[in-house]
Amino acid sequence: MARKQAARPFALRPRLADVARDAGVSTMTVVRVLRDPDKVAKITRERVTASLRKTKYTPDLVARALVSRRSGIVGAIVPTLANSLIAEVMQGMTAELALHEQQLIVGTSTYSARHEEALVRSFLSRRVDAIYLTGTSHTPETVKLLKAAGVPVVEGGNLPQTPIDLAVGLSNFAAAGSVVEYLLARYGTNIGFLGGSTTNNDRMRDRRHGFRKCLARAGARVDPRYVIEVPISMAGGRTGIGALLALDRPPRAVFCATDVIAAGAVLECRRRSIDVPGDVAIAGYDDLDIASELVPSLTTVRSPRYEIGRKSAQLMHLCLTGNRPQQSIFDLGFVLMARESA
Amino acid sequence: MARKQAARPFALRPRLADVARDAGVSTMTVVRVLRDPDKVAKITRERVTASLRKTKYTPDLVARALVSRRSGIVGAIVPTLANSLIAEVMQGMTAELALHEQQLIVGTSTYSARHEEALVRSFLSRRVDAIYLTGTSHTPETVKLLKAAGVPVVEGGNLPQTPIDLAVGLSNFAAAGSVVEYLLARYGTNIGFLGGSTTNNDRMRDRRHGFRKCLARAGARVDPRYVIEVPISMAGGRTGIGALLALDRPPRAVFCATDVIAAGAVLECRRRSIDVPGDVAIAGYDDLDIASELVPSLTTVRSPRYEIGRKSAQLMHLCLTGNRPQQSIFDLGFVLMARESA
DNA sequence: TTCCGCGATGTTAGCGCATACATCGCAATA
């Protein structure tokens, strides 16, 4: 039976059949013009092209996804978007995805592995071509689902021991160690540490661990009073540096596990007219925007967050085009930003 | 012809038909169990439910979208995700969308109306249920496409004169005016202004305009040397406040069109041991994280960015459920955050 | 001339789901 015009009252958009009718060819010919034009005779091609323009045809990607089993959509699950580091990862990912006409669908897990699992289910139902997860801690069910789904999975951020599939990121441990080494070389072993809570936070744990290991390797003993846990805020940095400076023998340098803490520490020192780095050197972690804006500007370490997003998308694309890399863990390293504060 | 098992080698996921076969019913009965279980007899329902669990069925949302003409996906186009204000809007949007089992697909236009247009095309091809746009300046073609598409469109952020469809946001003009009024009441008419470039930036333009109008309404004349355009950075704030303080009669208060500029100004004053707000009061705009962290904490004005995202998603949902509101412009206002700096 | 080969185009059959309509059986009603 011929398709009745009246049968689709809501379909305003032209379909392939409409273009085909207009050009006086079959739908397949239109498809060929769209996908590999070389297989269509020049005259026909031009006629079809004209009809395409005339009808303002745009492909229906939903229908295409149904039959081609490629949605062209990549799912990313992040704890929150209101975090500049994570946002930059997404920024890098969208940039790379755009090159392959892929789209990004984001879900926010609000730091809950349960929510993450729900989002994974939902994404798989949507037949996403690949999935990006933030971090390395997931429910067992999430892991199972993903392994069964057979789609590329990238875990981004802090590198896991055993990735679900692929992993892209850096070692917080190594990056922290690098900062401490820098401080060691310039200020000796008399180094303090201000970090946030390590519960449910593997990055924080790795940074503190990096600090400890690095000092140990240098043969230095860490005074327990030198390692202080504070809230991750400028206020935390203020009180933390206050506590360190109040010691009978205050540290010559302080490694803050976050720029936010470091900024608070620097500002507090300035308030007390304590010279940074003259009296006490201060280094941070993250290279947030404020790091370079502070006076003195903050010595810190920068994770390649934009690159993590970009690389993740690249890897996904490679997998989807059958060029799966041998390697499964991609350590993108970090950059020590030596500035004025240390 | 009966479906051959061997005919779908790649389809690992169970379909409705698989569940139906297992439960010994037709696919329609399974659909009913899924969508409105009341219409199915209890015994049947339980049998189907068991089969659903057994087969681990998950609906294929792509297929569903094709036939139901609802993708359950909302598209958002933002200039960048690497901006905490925008990220918070997205945060609010995902939170609200999650309530309706909708998903967010984001595109970054990198502040280019051309890119935005391409993203709109792409989103429409994906049959998104609604579209969120950041800001009010779009190509004519974008507007045409969106009006023709017949999907709800929300423009978020600074409120437009004539929205494409719906608009949610606040008046930068009014918000800036509110800060200036606050300064007027406390420090008199002797007020300076530090703002960024207004080219291609309607928000900045509105804020400056708000500053001017407010002073004019108070009967004050604005010394042209009091209005300075600086780069939107702390450094900009530093040099800007420096220039104002170097005047023979420096302003008693300064309104900075961005917290970043304000922060630079405050820090510069502290460096020079100029009391804030004792010698000069400083107010900002945006209520970034640093605003409350600074010493003195920054008086500023806060846009309801999270709420903008949430409200936008709510409106979309209302439209999609046939409850389109009368109103088309939603002014969510702003909050003056009176703190220490002014 | 006859037939082959191949470039150019068309036809068929679903992808997995949901809408619209059809059917069945049983209890209540006239």
Add this chain to the structure above:
DNA sequence: TATTGCGATGTATGCGCTAACATCGCGGAA
């Protein structure tokens, strides 16, 4: 008893696209 009504379930169709196969027609080789 025949009829009606309705709750419970099934069948047919097609969303818009594409993979796989089918067909057509024309120039060149036998």
